[in-house]
Amino acid sequence: MNHIVIIGFMGSGKTRVGKRLAKDFDLPFIDIDRVVTRKMNLSVKDIFDKFGEPFYRALETTVIKELIKDQEQKVISLGSGLPMQEQNEKYIKQLGTVVYLKGSYETLKERLENSKSNPLIDGDDKADKIKKLLKQRDPVYAKFADIEMITGDKPFEELISQLEEKLQTVIKNS
Ligand SMILES: Nc1ncnc2c1ncn2[C@@H]1O[C@H](COP(=O)(O)OP(=O)(O)OP(=O)(O)O)[C@@H](O)[C@H]1O
Numbered sequence: 331m332n333h334i335v336i337i338g339f340m341g342s343g344k345t346r347v348g349k350r351l352a353k354d355f356d357l358p359f360i361d362i363d364r365v366v367t368r369k370m371n372l373s374v375k376d377i378f379d380k381f382g383e384p385f386y387r388a389l390e391t392t393v394i395k396e397l398i399k400d401q402e403q404k405v406i407s408l409g410s411g412l413p414m415q416e417q418n419e420k421y422i423k424q425l426g427t428v429v430y431l432k433g434s435y436e437t438l439k440e441r442l443e444n445s446k447s448n449p450l451i452d453g454d455d456k457a458d459k460i461k462k463l464l465k466q467r468d469p470v471y472a473k474f475a476d477i478e479m480i481t482g483d484k485p486f487e488e489l490i491s492q493l494e495e496k497l498q499t500v501i502k503n504s
Pocket residue numbers: 338339340341342343344345346347363409410441448481482484485486489
């Protein structure tokens with residue numbers, strides 16, 4: 331399928347950017363974190379606490395597999411951890427044009443400072459956890475990316491217009 335697929339670290343802007351692209355391109359928007367929490371009627375944190383991370387990962391994989399079969403083009407924001415799971419690799423590759431929203435450690439730390447909804451970075455050592463996870467994840471996100479956009483170095487509107495220009499070129503040539 332030729333969905334527009336947004337990946338990146340927690341706080342990189344997958345939801346905000348995804349919603350905006352969907353509006354501008356007049357496409358439906360799907361946020362996989364949101365689909366999973368709706369299915370369970372629980373927050374990400376509650377799913378992790380009650381059922382554990384492997385259960386959450388299995389749900390994410392179910393959702394991405396369903397989206398492969400979806401013939402209606404969409405903008406899809408993936409969960410931040412989804413590209414890290416080996417079993418999802420083949421599905422991401424089939425899904426469409428992948429946009430990596432790449433944030434620096436400083437940008438992400440600032441955006442995530444007050445967030446309490448990400449169980450993998452909660453706690454007093456949040457900054458350390460962000461640094462370690464980002465180091466592991468950045469090369470994996472980069473590997474999947476058809477388009478890489480730096481987030482945090484320019485105003486949101488500028489990011490959107492640059493990204494939309496790149497997407498139009500990639501989609502035209504695909
Ligand atoms: N380009 C940007 N410039 C400034 N702030 C931004 C930008 N993109 C997103 N933000 C802000 O950063 C925060 C995180 O954005 P968002 O929730 O979209 O990230 P996310 O990648 O979906 O995070 P998560 O993985 O936790 O769902 C929000 O407050 C959002 O408004």
